[in-house]
Every structure is written in structure tokens, then in C-alpha cells.
Amino acid sequence: MSPAKRQSTQLATADLDNPLYYLENMETVLGWVQSHHGDLLTAEELDRLASFHTLSMPARALLTRMVMRTGDLFRSDKLKYPELGVPEARALDEIMEAGWLDTDPLLSLDELFRLFTLGELRPAMEPLLKAAGEPANLPKGRMRDALLLRFPDPLIVADWLGQHARPVIRLKTMALFDRMRLMFFGNLRQSWSDFVLVELGHQQYEPVTFTPDSRAFQYRSEVDLYLAMHQCREWLDQGVLAHEVWQAVPAPSDNAWLTSRRDRLLLELGRQAERQGERKLALEAFASSGHREARLKQLRLLERMKRHQEAWAIASEWQNQELSDAEAQGLARILKRLASRLGEIPPPPPEQPLIREITFTLPKPEVGSVEYAVRDHLYRDEAPVLYVENTLINGLFGLLCWQTIFAPVPGAFFHPFHVGPADLTREDFVSRRKGSFEQCFARLADGSYRERILANYRAKQGTTNPFVIWPVITEELLSLALDCLPPADLERLFRRLLLNIREHRSGFPDLIRFLPNAAEPDKRYEMIEVKGPGDRLQDHQIRWLEFFAVEGIPASVCYVRWQASEAME
Known part of the structure; x- marks a missing residue:
């Protein structure tokens, strides 16, 4: 070529x-x-x-x-x-x-x-x-x-x-x-009209090198395999019985991203088999699927079938592996139930770290949200407060790891109009780029991360990236963040983000307060989650806050009461 x-x-x-x-x-x-x-x-x-x-x-x-x-x-x-x-x-x-x-x-x-x-x-x-x-x-x-x-x-x-x-x-x-x-989009979810009429050319896209090795499909048989799996999924959506579809599920492939699609197909087949009373088939489908949700589904079904010893053996082995927060939470609940039934000693519950809380009583603003009310209350020239929510940490990650995110990995890019890699939320996204991500983390250790982030910020301005929201990542915000966030904290945050991108790129606190004049380098910022009257923390927010507490990352929850409401009480 x-x-x-x-x-x-x-x-x-x-x-x-x-x-x-x-x-x-x-x-x-x-x-x-x-x-x-x-x-x-x-x-x-x-x-x-x-x-x-x-x-x-x-x-x-x-x-x-x-x-x-x-x-x-x-x-x-x-x-x-x-x-x-x-x-x-x-x-x-x-x-x-x-x-x-x-x-x-x-x-x-x-x-x-x-x-x-x-x-x-x-x-x-x-x-x-x-x-x-x-x-x-x-x-x-x-x-x-x-x-x-x-x-x-x-x-x-x-x-x-x-x-x-x-x-x-x-x-x-x-x-x-x-x-x-299919060969253009890498999926059959997108229709011709979606792209041909609407999407093409409306954004600035990152140029990606296309080589024969980076193609999603190396052989015609792989295209045929995808089409066969797509047909199976359509049959499931049309209500065809799971045991009939099971006969048509293609054999496993050496192609990593096609294997990921097959795992999702088997997960859905197992769900439908269970709903249709085909419990044995459902267990087989769940056990054959490598999808992260399949094992929890398998364990819960084994529980319902009263095959507790079998479920205990699988769950006990699984708990020693690296898990996402949602997996760990679900597995802990299953192990606790199984231990009670089998007379086993349940694993000790994870220690609940103390989440720092503060309460403000503020005048209710005529316009604007509770987050902006807290921001304005805390803002000082020497300690600026900005409303960033999920944009800042994701944006810093996207700028540092830009070249890794857009590496021409097979199954990641099919054409020059991708907002991000097609395998971004698949389970093997990180493992297929592990060496490149480690090089990004090495920049955090040797101090060159700042130069890389700023260079990408200047060179890639306006180019689509699934982690970077350009209108939010201003030069002021970027400069403050690089001055105040220690690289060790950034590495902790980025590594957790990569454990489960689908789950972990949301749930970050609403505000960040910068303290550029603080004497201690690790005390120059604080993330603040804001909750107005009657609002409560969501599960994914709690998991981030617990992570911050364990890792020593400065963060708190700010509960707001309105002065008028307090007077009435």
C-alpha cells in the first residue's frame, strides 16, 4: 500500500x-x-x-x-x-x-x-x-x-x-x-439517512491513519459473521424463541471486537431465555458470554434455581479479580446472601469511608441553579470557584491521552468521521491500548504531562473528542487546573476512569474550588458536590466521593438550605 x-x-x-x-x-x-x-x-x-x-x-x-x-x-x-x-x-x-x-x-x-x-x-x-x-x-x-x-x-x-x-x-x-x-460505519445501527443526509461534514474530526492492519474486518468471513450476529439480534427483537436463535449463533472468533459483539448477543439471548423459562439455556448463554453483566446474571439465576454451592464457587473466585464498582457492589450482595444460606463466612463488608459534608444556608436566588448559588457564595479572587461537573477531569484525560484514544486500533475507526473510537465503552478498550496508556501515566510521573496537555489543547482546538467539551475547557480553567491539581491525583482519577468508562465518566462533583496560593501543593483544590433542598446523592456520585475519601482527594458534599425555608420552619 x-x-x-x-x-x-x-x-x-x-x-x-x-x-x-x-x-x-x-x-x-x-x-x-x-x-x-x-x-x-x-x-x-x-x-x-x-x-x-x-x-x-x-x-x-x-x-x-x-x-x-x-x-x-x-x-x-x-x-x-x-x-x-x-x-x-x-x-x-x-x-x-x-x-x-x-x-x-x-x-x-x-x-x-x-x-x-x-x-x-x-x-x-x-x-x-x-x-x-x-x-x-x-x-x-x-x-x-x-x-x-x-x-x-x-x-x-x-x-x-x-x-x-x-x-x-x-x-x-x-x-x-x-x-x-456495515464496512463503513462498523455497525448496522446507523442508517444511510442518518449519515448521508445529516452527519457528514458537520464537525471537525481527528485524522486517523488507516492501514490494512487497523481495519475492523480483515476477512470477508468476518463481515459475514457480523451479519449473522445481527440477524440473530433482530430475531430476538422480533420475539423469536431463544432456543431457536441459539442454534444460529456463530462460533467464537479470533477478532476481538467481534467477540465483544458476540458477548453482548449472548447476554441478551440469556435474558430472553430466562424470561421464556429456558433457565438451562440462559445459564449456558451467560456462562459463554464475556460481557461484564453476564456473570452477575448467571449468579442471580443460579440463586433462583437454588444451586447455591455452584454460585458460591463462581462468586468466590470472581471476587479476587479486578472489578468495577457496580460489579463489586452486586457481587458483595450475592456473596452475603449465599454465605447465609450455606453457613459460610461472608467476606467482610467494605469499610465505608467518611464523606466530608458542609451545609450552607443561603438566600434563594431569583434566577439560576443551586450550583451557581454556591459557586457565587464561595468565589473569591484568590480562590476562584468554577462549575465543571463531569467536564474537567474528563477533559484533562482526553487532552493527555489524545493520541492513545485515536490510535488506529482494529475495530476502532471505520471512516474519517468518528467522534471517538467505536470500542470506547467495550471491555477491552484499555487492554488493547495498555502500553500507550502507561506512557501517558509516565508523563504524569516525569512532569511532561503539562506540556502534552497544552500542546494538544492548542493543536486540537475544536476537534471532536469524546472526553473534551471545548466550550467548557477554557484557557483560564486549564491553567488553574494544571497549577493546582497534583499529577498523582490526576493519575488516581484517570486510572479509575479507565476501570469502566461507561460508568465512571459521570458522577464527578459539580464545582471545583482552586486555592493556588495554598502552601501545600496537594491542598490547592477541592471538588464540591452541591445538593439543594430535597436532593440526594446518586449511587455513582457516592462511589466517586467514597473513592476521593479513600485516596485522600479533597472533596465534599455541600447541602444547601434556603433562608426563606428556614425562617418558615
Whole structure:
């Protein structure tokens, strides 16, 4: 691969003033996939994509509109796009002649009822309803139910509604476009319309180096594996019985991020199996899943099945591993219950650290929140107080570890328009970058962290990062934070953040008070969680505050009472 191919190309995005911008963006997507994943496409698929580009612009635009819509069936009389510049029928004829469409598709009764209105259906259905002993004036839903068992087989629209029915067409290559969409987005959750119409080019994105090694899919079989797992998940969502879906779950893969997706699929399959009374299958699914929630689900199910000894053995082994707060909390509760039933000695409850509390009685402001009232009350020129909540610590982490976050790890980036890595909240996010994160922490130890944070702040200004909220991270805030927060405290905070990014990047205190003139370097700041009258701490906030107390990080909870309320009492 040439150096030009190895580098991330900042693809040109369409001008939204162009009425055919969606076509331009679609062509950008198709070109990207062919350039970076062309070896994963068959010769037939490449030929079909090449034929897309031979169509006239109106035909390509109409075909793009069809791809972007839901489903693969369309009524040709409903395709109305004046920006094509030619009659829709002319563009449609060209698409038909090029072999993209089935012009006389078989329709199930469900498909027929989705495409046609009650007024269009009733004349043709009246004789069928009378033959079934049903009244002719049934509403649409009841009409469908009455005919479904009598007409299980699909028919062409003329056989359903007569020769004068409005024509229906089916796009024959939707599976190819789904495959292209998957290789571009790295998921099938995002639709073409989400991206082609809205997202492209609206933000400034971090350039990421794309190499063959960094691709999410190295083999066509991996794309097939993803599609098979996606089908299993759709079946579960549609209510297909878990034991039927279980037979179709693909075997494990060596691909780490596909393994993570399979773990989530097995977690959901286990949940549905349990709801459907298939407890044995649920246990097998939970045990086969590496998802962090699966083991707690497995233990709770074993409890309900009164297999306490088995649950105790699993839980006892698990408690010696590194756990997130939520896992540790759930496991401690299970061990306590199991110990009681088995006559075992439960593990000692974790010591509850003392959380510092203060109370202020303040005049209730006419406008503004309780957090701003406390901020204004505490603010001094020599000790500024800022409302930062989850933005400051996350922002400092994002600036220090920017290059690690955007490293071209397989399964992390699929195209140049990612806000952050696709595997950010997966369980192997840190382990796949462990060496690089340790280099970031080494900067905290040797003092070079400040230079790295400031350099990234200047160089990356406005570029999207899942941890950095640019309007909040001002130069004033950054300067105060770097002057007042000891690097040892930053390392403690960042390491806990990485234990479970999904859980731990929220729950930080509302305010931070800086004390730049304090004699002791580790006493130059304090984080303050504010609670107004009637408000209480949330679980994730308590866990952070307990962590601060254990680690000696200055933090407190400020409870506020309003003066008027106190006078009334």
C-alpha cells in the first residue's frame, strides 16, 4: 500500500446547498469502502458498484433515495423527488434497465398491507372477506388478520389487487448496500439517512491513519459473521424463541471486537431465555458470554434455581479479580446472601469511608441553579470557584491521552468521521491500548504531562473528542487546573476512569474550588458536590466521593438550605 493510501484522507463532504448533496455523500461512502475494503468484496459486487457509477446523475440520485428509505419495496407512484431535474419515471426506467430492480416482486399479505391504503385494498378484498364470512367494512388491521391464514403465500400485486393496481418494485441489491454500510460505519445501527443526509461534514474530526492492519474486518468471513450476529439480534427483537436463535449463533472468533459483539448477543439471548423459562439455556448463554453483566446474571439465576454451592464457587473466585464498582457492589450482595444460606463466612463488608459534608444556608436566588448559588457564595479572587461537573477531569484525560484514544486500533475507526473510537465503552478498550496508556501515566510521573496537555489543547482546538467539551475547557480553567491539581491525583482519577468508562465518566462533583496560593501543593483544590433542598446523592456520585475519601482527594458534599425555608420552619 502506498503512503497516500496509508494516511487518513480528509474526504470532501457535500455542500448542503446542493440539492443532490445526499448523492455526493453516498458516492463518498461507496468510494471509501471500495478503497479500503475492496478486497472483501466479490467480483460480482464490484461489478454492480461499478454499474452504479455508469448511471446518469438523476438515476443515481433516485437509487440513493431508495437505498436510504426503509425496506426494499417501493410503489413507483410514491417516488417524488423534484430535485432530480427529470421525471422520476425516466430515472426509474434507467435503473430498471440496468438490472437493479425486480419489477414484479412477490408480496406477502403483510407487505401488501404496508404499501397500500385501506381505500385501495378494500375493493379487491371485499370478495375475499365475504368468502371468509367476514364483513366487508372491517378496519385495515382486522382485515389483515382475517385474511392472513387463508392467504399465507406471496403473490404479485396484480394477483392481489387486479391488473390496474399501482406497480410495486423491489430493490434487488439492498443486501449489498447493507454490507457496504456495515464496512463503513462498523455497525448496522446507523442508517444511510442518518449519515448521508445529516452527519457528514458537520464537525471537525481527528485524522486517523488507516492501514490494512487497523481495519475492523480483515476477512470477508468476518463481515459475514457480523451479519449473522445481527440477524440473530433482530430475531430476538422480533420475539423469536431463544432456543431457536441459539442454534444460529456463530462460533467464537479470533477478532476481538467481534467477540465483544458476540458477548453482548449472548447476554441478551440469556435474558430472553430466562424470561421464556429456558433457565438451562440462559445459564449456558451467560456462562459463554464475556460481557461484564453476564456473570452477575448467571449468579442471580443460579440463586433462583437454588444451586447455591455452584454460585458460591463462581462468586468466590470472581471476587479476587479486578472489578468495577457496580460489579463489586452486586457481587458483595450475592456473596452475603449465599454465605447465609450455606453457613459460610461472608467476606467482610467494605469499610465505608467518611464523606466530608458542609451545609450552607443561603438566600434563594431569583434566577439560576443551586450550583451557581454556591459557586457565587464561595468565589473569591484568590480562590476562584468554577462549575465543571463531569467536564474537567474528563477533559484533562482526553487532552493527555489524545493520541492513545485515536490510535488506529482494529475495530476502532471505520471512516474519517468518528467522534471517538467505536470500542470506547467495550471491555477491552484499555487492554488493547495498555502500553500507550502507561506512557501517558509516565508523563504524569516525569512532569511532561503539562506540556502534552497544552500542546494538544492548542493543536486540537475544536476537534471532536469524546472526553473534551471545548466550550467548557477554557484557557483560564486549564491553567488553574494544571497549577493546582497534583499529577498523582490526576493519575488516581484517570486510572479509575479507565476501570469502566461507561460508568465512571459521570458522577464527578459539580464545582471545583482552586486555592493556588495554598502552601501545600496537594491542598490547592477541592471538588464540591452541591445538593439543594430535597436532593440526594446518586449511587455513582457516592462511589466517586467514597473513592476521593479513600485516596485522600479533597472533596465534599455541600447541602444547601434556603433562608426563606428556614425562617418558615
